[in-house]
Amino acid sequence: MFERVHKYLHQVTPPRPEVLREMEAYAAEHRFPIIGPLVGRFLYQLTMITKAKRIMELGSGFGYSAYWFSLAAGSKGHITMTDTDRKNKRLALNYFKRAGLQSRFDYHVGDALQVLQRTDGQFDIILNDIDKEDYPKTIDAVAARLRRGGLFISDNLIWSGKVCSKRPDRTTRAIVEFTEKLYNDPRFFTTIIPLRDGVGVAVRL
Numbered sequence: 001m002f003e004r005v006h007k008y009l010h011q012v013t014p015p016r017p018e019v020l021r022e023m024e025a026y027a028a029e030h031r032f033p034i035i036g037p038l039v040g041r042f043l044y045q046l047t048m049i050t051k052a053k054r055i056m057e058l059g060s061g062f063g064y065s066a067y068w069f070s071l072a073a074g075s076k077g078h079i080t081m082t083d084t085d086r087k088n089k090r091l092a093l094n095y096f097k098r099a100g101l102q103s104r105f106d107y108h109v110g111d112a113l114q115v116l117q118r119t120d121g122q123f124d125i126i127l128n129d130i131d132k133e134d135y136p137k138t139i140d141a142v143a144a145r146l147r148r149g150g151l152f153i154s155d156n157l158i159w160s161g162k163v164c165s166k167r168p169d170r171t172t173r174a175i176v177e178f179t180e181k182l183y184n185d186p187r188f189f190t191t192i193i194p195l196r197d198g199v200g201v202a203v204r205l
């Protein structure tokens with residue numbers, strides 16, 4: 001049923017701009033994990049609702065989620081991006097240029113949490129999509145850098161249903177640990193949306 005529902009949601013989702021469709025095709029061809037159009041539209045909505053302008057991505061890949069953030073934030077948007085692969089930076093900036101996106105993009109190649117630590121100021125939204133084993137490390141780091149009322153958004157919190165496993169592997173245990181800590185952290189109010197692979201949305205209190 002879950003697969004049927006998501007197939008239906010994909011069918012009723014309106015077409016995306018040409019460059020976004022190219023990025024989706026690239027991801028499919030290279031088996032590169034992206035949030036996809038269902039979560040992309042959700043990020044767009046969250047950005048519009050909160051009027052977010054300063055956004056940080058912990059893990060950006062080749063820019064798919066940043067594209068959606070930029071569509072919502074527009075020319076006043078300032079998106080700080082991170083990844084460990086220079087190829088992804090080149091791909092992302094090329095896609096953004098071709099699409100005519102107007103936001104300011106600062107793409108850093110290196111460890112996401114280290115980039116967050118050395119970047120000044122607070123953020124309206126921080127997206128968490130780094131290596132899952134490092135998820136538990138993000139909570140304190142993000143809490144110190146997110147404005148009150150800002151959003152901490154984390155991908156893959158259902159992890160293809162593996163979070164329900166009686167014998168979880170190391171990666172799954174890290175996701176479960178992160179989820180339990182975040183739900184019980186008094187600095188955040190958290191909800192997990194069962195969209196695609198599970199999206200956690202935590203409001204900074």
